[in-house]
Amino acid sequence: MVDSAEIDLTRLEQDAKLDSTKNLLEVFKICKTFGTLRANHDVSFTLKAGEVHALLGENGAGKSTLMKILYGIQKADSGSITFMGKVVNIDSPAIARNLGLGMVFQDLRLIPALTVWENVALHTKLGGKILRKNNICELIDQASQRYGLAVDPNAKVGDLSIGEWQRVELIKVLLAGAKVLILDEPTSVLAPQEVDALFDIIRRLKNDGVGIVIITHKLREVRAIADRVSVLRGGKQILCDLPAQDITNDDLVKAMVGEFVNPITNSDRGSGSSSQSTLVALDLTLRAHGEGTGLKGVDFDVKSGEILGIAGIAGNGQRELADLLTGARMADRGDIELKGQRLTVAGPKHYRMAGMLGVVADPIREFVVPGLTVAEHAALWLATSSKKLRFDIGSATKWLHQVADRIGLPLAPSSKRLDQLSGGNIQRVILTLAFADPSQGLVVSYPTRGLDVRTAEMTHGLLIDARKQGTAVVLISEDIDELLSLSDRIAVISHGRISGLLEAKNTDRLEIGRLMTQEAS
Amino acid sequence: MSIFSPLAPKQDPPLDDLVNHEVEKKFSWSNLYRSSNMTFLLILTYIGSFFLFGLVALARGANPFGVFGAMLQSSVLNVGSIEQVILRAVPISLAALAVAVPARAGLVNVGGEGQLIMGAVAATGIGVAIGASVPGPIAWVAMAVAGAIAGAIWAGISGVLRTKMGANEAVTTLLMNFVANDVMLYLIYQPWRDKFSSGQPQSQPLAQSAQLPALFGSQLNLGVVIALVLAVVTWYLIRKSHWGFALRVVGGNQEAARRAGLPINKLLISSMLVGGSLAGLGGMLNLAGLEYQLVPGITASFGYVAFLASWLGRHDPIKVVVASLVFSAIALSGNGIQLGFGLDGSIVDVLLALIVMAPLFLSKTRKAAAK
Incomplete structure (x- = not known):
């Protein structure tokens, strides 16, 4: 509970005097249908002041819909929302903000060209018609000290790290007077150390009487921070308002997935089957273009039948590395060799034909052609992996059916337009194509992005299979658990350099996290 | 669904793709509007265009019904006019196909006008030089080849500028139109000027044998057949060929095409070459089948009308030909107005613009209603 003697009276604190046994927010039997899909069906949960409530569920479970309803972006078909004892009608985000509901989105919504205080001023309308810089900066400083949200009000937002962005978002929402904070997958962009710092902040907010809803699918976070949990699956409520200590991890997974999924791990990791290096990167160097750090002399080798994990915070050179390894960009300096054959100067097609395949990092930008069907994308994939440019959609369809049967990832109908499918469905198509035939080398960027737990595990299985077949796999991911359980070795990338090369079985999250945040020397 | 059953999800269907299709069930006018038949709405907007045009005529003091009557009379109400409409549609549709092919690759070719002109210029050069001394068919083929090559070069320049230097092809093709026009004017004022033309700047006319003969006692000639065949060939090329x-891949997502290893520059330039050669051929057919000599304004801005026709037909070769016929009729209908009503014939340009804008308005408002 709040220790009101210790700190000055602020708006926040008055609200925090609410009895913690009373509910700050009650969500009751919310229903929402889109066409024939029930996105939310009788969903309820309650939130007390000074509580962290974790809302768990897979992709497509209906978490985001629920949050959008709470924040006034969408309207529920039925059900009620009670805020501080009153039934409220939240028709727009402005109403939600005025009530004291603050939302921190997964894609942080700040304006990079403006400074921190300008962004805050924009959101909160502090100081009325005339911008009073000093007032706003003071408020920001107060809030940062109180909650440990270290941030410089005069810094340009575009220059900040992603962790700092998130802190600015939090300050913005808090200064707008939020009594309930909704955090949508807040840790997905953070390094482990930053996650710990965020949890510290959440604990302080909680002590101050703020009610916090945290949307997540990571059990680790539930354990670390949540007081109570609710679980959604397929739009239905599976668990409601359960104290976190009353449920085991296994039961939580079962609640989320519906059945127990055996996490697939690389059981004999580190026991490299061959000593021969299949894929070698030598002194790869690329100037920084726009976003990203470029690469500054990256060396590594991947043996046949080995998975090399690349860990790092987004934007530290992973994109550039994946681009170079698949021939999508050319290095300014350095070499790439596959089975002793130098690939560096050739274009993407030569990489493909030499047996170097890739799973792209940004499917919409780099893979999906608007207007083309799933089958046509398969035809494109086949045509560009062979010498002659021949697009045979009929036989590509047949081929895709066979491959899909073998690979086992559920695919959308091949006559559907790919650009009209969801991220998860697009990703399944891309994975099916990449794993269709054994390859010499495989560069996989964020393979399980947008996938539900079951297909994510199937994808991990495919990676292990590829390893068994002797493929040299480079796995780029921001999910350290994924890297730890699949990789033989892990290379940590920071500021465009490899800051450490670790045996996966002899390391842990903290060591990786330390290397991830290592400053450039 | 059954055809796709081997690919259908074996377990639960992936839930997340269904969330994208938001459909409100409550009744509202905007829902009715959204769900009504697209063709019906399209026809409504076209009627609206004519209505607005009628208002414009009324504002200029003319009786709208009289104006419409005169327009119909001079375009589609008698056989002679219909034949004229079809003849004019030949260069328009070929120049429109010249827009449609690069559009497939995401390029905007505004240079149909210049490519028509250069096609006509090259055809004149060849036709005047050899037209009188070789049999007709040989002259036709030589002129056609020259016209197509000239058009291809003219468009290809913009293609190369785009791929090598990143110059926006919409701008360069547009500017090349003015260059082409000046080249033609120079030729007919100076070296190619017809000495017997009593002071008019124009080239020598083609020899009788080099002109395309009329078919079956009508005004129509071989050009009409060629235009139709080329429309079908173009359809096949962009819809069915590798x-x-x-x-299509390059036009849809150039970054994806690059990563797939497609030869993007070659594809972009070749689309401009093919498009330009079609327009060049259109210029040749216009010359050999209709004008017989270079005169200022020989294209009558058909290149720009063709640009609109291609967009109205959504760059689908068959629809583009239909749109070209419609625009040809509207363009000719201006003659009737000119004769009867004291209005300037160019007022039909208003109708042309309204018809192009009508479907745009439709897609815009449907999107707004969908929100």
């Missing part, structure tokens, strides 16, 4: 598929 080249057309690759163009």
